[in-house]
Amino acid sequence: xxxxxxxxxxxxxxxxxxxxxxxxxxxxxxxxxxxxxxxxxxxxxxxxxxxxxxxxxxxxxxxxxxxxxxxxxxxxxxxxxxxxxxxxxxxxxxxxxxxxxxxxxxxxxxxxxxxxxxxxxxxxxxxxxxxxxxxxxxxxxxxxxxxxxxxxxxxxxxxxxxxxxxxxxxxxxxxxxxxxxxxxxxxxxxxxxxxxxxxxxxxxxxxxxxxxxxxxxxxxxxxxxxxxxxxxxxxxxxxxxxxxxxxxxxxxxxxxxxxxxxxxxxxxxxxxxxxxxxxxxxxxxxxxxxxxxxxx
Amino acid sequence: xxxxxxxxxxxxxxxxxxxxxxxxxxxxxxxxxxxxxxxxxxxxxxxxxxxxxxxxxxxxxxxxxxxxxxxxxxxxxxxxxxxxxxxxxxxxxxxxxxxxxxxxxxxxxxxxxxxxxxxxxxxxxxxxxxxxxxxxxxxxxxxxxxxxxxxxxxxxxxxxxxxxxxxxxxxxxxxxxxxxxxxxxxxxxxxxxxxxxxxxxxxxxxxxxxxxxxxxxxxxxxxxxxxxxxxxxxxxxxxxxxxxxxxxxxxxxxxxxxxxxxxxxxxxxxxxxxxxxxxxxxxxxxxxxxxxxxx
Numbered sequence: 358x359x360x361x362x363x364x365x366x367x368x369x370x371x372x373x374x375x376x377x378x379x380x381x382x383x384x385x386x387x388x389x390x391x392x393x394x395x396x397x398x399x400x401x402x403x404x405x406x407x408x409x410x411x412x413x414x415x416x417x418x419x420x421x422x423x424x425x426x427x428x429x430x431x432x433x434x435x436x437x438x439x440x441x442x443x444x445x446x447x448x449x450x451x452x453x454x455x456x457x458x459x460x461x462x463x464x465x466x467x468x469x470x471x472x473x474x475x476x477x478x479x480x481x482x483x484x485x486x487x488x489x490x491x492x493x494x495x496x497x498x499x500x501x502x503x504x505x506x507x508x509x510x511x512x513x514x515x516x517x518x519x520x521x522x523x524x525x526x527x528x529x530x531x532x533x534x535x536x537x538x539x540x541x542x543x544x545x546x547x548x549x550x551x552x553x554x555x556x557x558x559x560x561x562x563x564x565x566x567x568x569x570x571x572x573x574x575x576x577x578x579x580x581x582x583x584x585x586x587x588x589x590x591x592x593x594x595x596x597x598x599x600x601x602x603x604x605x606x607x608x609x610x611x612x613x614x615x616x617x618x619x620x621x622x623x624x625x626x627x628x629x630x631x632x633x634x635x636x637x638x639x640x641x642x643x644x645x646x647x648x649x650x651x652x653x
Numbered sequence: 654x655x656x657x658x659x660x661x662x663x664x665x666x667x668x669x670x671x672x673x674x675x676x677x678x679x680x681x682x683x684x685x686x687x688x689x690x691x692x693x694x695x696x697x698x699x700x701x702x703x704x705x706x707x708x709x710x711x712x713x714x715x716x717x718x719x720x721x722x723x724x725x726x727x728x729x730x731x732x733x734x735x736x737x738x739x740x741x742x743x744x745x746x747x748x749x750x751x752x753x754x755x756x757x758x759x760x761x762x763x764x765x766x767x768x769x770x771x772x773x774x775x776x777x778x779x780x781x782x783x784x785x786x787x788x789x790x791x792x793x794x795x796x797x798x799x800x801x802x803x804x805x806x807x808x809x810x811x812x813x814x815x816x817x818x819x820x821x822x823x824x825x826x827x828x829x830x831x832x833x834x835x836x837x838x839x840x841x842x843x844x845x846x847x848x849x850x851x852x853x854x855x856x857x858x859x860x861x862x863x864x865x866x867x868x869x870x871x872x873x874x875x876x877x878x879x880x881x882x883x884x885x886x887x888x889x890x891x892x893x894x895x896x897x898x899x900x901x902x903x904x905x906x907x908x909x910x911x912x913x914x915x916x917x918x919x920x921x922x923x924x925x926x927x928x929x930x931x932x933x934x935x936x937x938x939x940x941x942x943x944x945x946x947x948x
Binding site: 363364366367368370371373374375377378380381382383384385386387388389391396398401447450451453454456459462463464465466467468469470472473474476477478479480481482483484485487489490491494505507508523527555587588591592593594595597609610613614619622623626627629630634637638 | 665669670672673674676677679680681683684686687690699701704744745748749751752753755759760761762763766769770773775776777778779780781782783784785786788789801802804805810834835836839860863864865866867871882883885886889890893894895897912915916918919922923926927930933934
């Protein structure tokens with residue numbers, strides 16, 4: 358093979374990255390054995406006592422575990438739905454805009470929040486929604502009672518989902534906009550000659566044209582059903598809304614890092630990783646079967 | 654009849670533009686509001702008089718934070734992690750993307766490496782084993798804790814790899830016939846041809862490093878090592894959230910809180926992103942689209 362002399366150079370190029378992946382990804386994967394130990398920092402992995410499935414038993418018996426699991430799926434599910442529907446509608450409407458300069462301005466601005474961190478955006482949201490914040494001032498101007506938005510269990514999931522949509526809808530619309538430009542213009546011209554209304558064009562040309570994209574994104578989002586968004590919730594939740602807002606990731610942080618119950622936290626995290634992996638594999642399988650999707 | 658139709662069409666068209674303008678405004682309004690508060694008079698802000706324009710314009714909040722050594726220290730920790738982390742990310746991304754962009758016939762172990770990388774992307778041991786590992790490695794309170802665990806940006810590697818693959822094979826073949834080895838090809842052919850993709854991955858890693866707060870929170874034990882996002886998380890976000898959770902604190906908090914100061918910290922916390930944003934948004938769509946071309 359004429360390229361055989363290059364092989365060792367290719368290996369050398371990959372070496373630094375591989376070492377880093379082994380140290381910071383593979384070794385922590387081996388670290389999941391902690392889930393079967395009563396791990397103590399001072400004793401280390403080799404000397405900490407092995408306790409079998411005790412941590413998992415405790416996890417399933419704990420009274421909070423059901424609500425944490427439910428909250429995770431509840432928030433993640435509504436995020437998946439809202440983060441598909443809102444960007445889709447936005448993309449379809451923006452696609453109708455013919456003035457290029459206007460369109461570009463809109464795009465530039467709505468993508469911006471995607472690049473800001475949840476620390477920053479939560480700081481802003483907490484200020485806006487506080488008891489003497491802008492939103493409550495407006496409510497009071499209309500004669501309504503102020504609402505403690507971030508202290509209400511019925512409102513907290515709604516705020517989480519809607520602020521996530523606010524941050525991401527523009528960015529999520531990019532892929533739909535790309536799919537919309539891929540639709541053959543002659544289809545629209547033909548429909549117009551046949552006297553189709555806007556709604557008819559939407560139903561018979563636009564939606565079928567981007568259906569493959571919608572199906573693909575929908576399938577791939579199955580893998581996200583346990584990802585309710587740690588960064589966001591960690592920066593918005595507080596003890597008043599643990600009941601409706603505490604998710605697996607925030608629980609793992611509090612139990613593992615704050616309370617130093619390493620074994621239990623690893624068990625909970627492992628549970629999440631395994632279910633997440635199974636769902637991702639299923640969704641990739643479905644995506645490759647129905648939409649010819651390949652990751653690489 | 655015809656006239657009537659065109660009139661309704663114009664109405665719908667008009668409302669479409671109004672709706673789009675409204676949505677755009679709503680995306681920007683919270684950010685504008687925060688900037689306005691940061692430049693406002695303290696009392697006016699506390700009384701809720703500020704909306705989108707500063708009331709009683711002054712820069713007192715900014716002079717306060719410019720004299721706050723903890724804040725400045727955190728700012729420089731963030732600058733440092735962006736530089737060190739960004740350079741490491743860049744080198745690793747380029748070095749990994751090139752061999753992985755070769756065909757399996759050209760680089761025999763290409764698919765094995767690829768699977769390994771995908772596995773590390775799909776499965777993780779979770780945060781606790783990493784936390785314990787970092788403690789054993791003695792990396793707490795060092796810059797390495799902020800740059801090494803995220804040193805391999807797998808998403809960027811795949812993006813650049815796909816871009817490299819879109820460069821015509823004839824170019825590689827011609828180079829190899831002329832006796833160019835892999836290092837020469839990478840440095841003199843692939844890198845110069847990949848400016849948009851390289852700009853995209855660099856901007857992504859700058860944004861990621863600047864925006865990260867969680868690694869700073871768990872790996873940094875002393876406050877002076879906090880990156881800026883961690884500082885803001887702890888001293889603005891967390892403090893405000895604690896005050897929400899107890900009703901009796903709210904009244905006291907109202908008197909003590911310094912909304913303008915908090916707003917100015919938040920503005921500085923997003924400033925670098927706003928500064929690079931024009932470049933970011935010019936490159937990223939282009940870069941993503943190019944990177945997603947698959948054979």
